[in-house]
Amino acid sequence: MAPAPPLYDLALPVGWREDAAAAAAAGRRERHADGLILVFTLADGLDDEERRLRDAGVEITMPLREEPWGERLFQVTDPSGVIVRFVEWVTRGTQEQAG
Numbered sequence: 001m002a003p004a005p006p007l008y009d010l011a012l013p014v015g016w017r018e019d020a021a022a023a024a025a026a027g028r029r030e031r032h033a034d035g036l037i038l039v040f041t042l043a044d045g046l047d048d049e050e051r052r053l054r055d056a057g058v059e060i061t062m063p064l065r066e067e068p069w070g071e072r073l074f075q076v077t078d079p080s081g082v083i084v085r086f087v088e089w090v091t092r093g094t095q096e097q098a099g
Contacts, residue, residue, distance in 0.1 A: 037083040046088035050074050066090065 064074040075085040
């Protein structure tokens with residue numbers, strides 16, 4: 001059996017600009033990215049990230065929720081229509097401890 005590929009954590013600072021369209025170069029301001037979804041998987045801290053974005057004035061377009069299969073997620077949508085989804089996976093042991 002081949003060894004599993006290594007897992008990597010990717011840390012990205014996530015900021016939000018209310019004036020993103022105005023800050024874009026002329027000619028690019030009217031472009032929209034409807035249908036594009038970016039998904040960021042967080043190792044932990046999903047609640048804190050949702051709170052941080054909400055406190056910064058970002059509209060949460062899909063409130064934090066937990067799916068039966070163990071996925072916790074919320075999403076925001078940027079001014080050009082890009083959906084940004086934040087996901088955290090809950091293991092079975094974690095679910096039993098929380099319940």
